[in-house]
Amino acid sequence: MMISRSNTQTDIRSLEAAAAIARSGFACIFSSSDEYERALITERRARGRYAASRSGWPTMALIALAVTIAGTVAYCL
Template identity: 55%
Template structure:
């Protein structure tokens, strides 16, 4: 059905449909954070929750240092 015949039949319904589509489109661009600090805090907490900032290096370094100290003590005794 051509667009002209739809406009001639019920222009108010077409206008309401267009307004609803515009509101829906604007809602897609809305930001849920009011400041950059809120966004960064949420981003960091989400990354921490997903385990991105966890690392095994501190534990491995501690074990390595402990083994070196134990080896040094055993060599000197």
């Protein structure tokens, strides 16, 4: 049983191509962790992740404080 040299060369080229493809799959598109983090934060900002919340708590606390002060002043007079 002889293995032809042509098939062996084809197999070697095929294996080398598969290895090159496998190695390129591990390549990172970012050159440093700073670049990665900057891209991550930019993407999250674009999705609205770091948007300021529109909470009404400070306004409600101010109104409650004003009502309490007004009630105390009215009670003392």
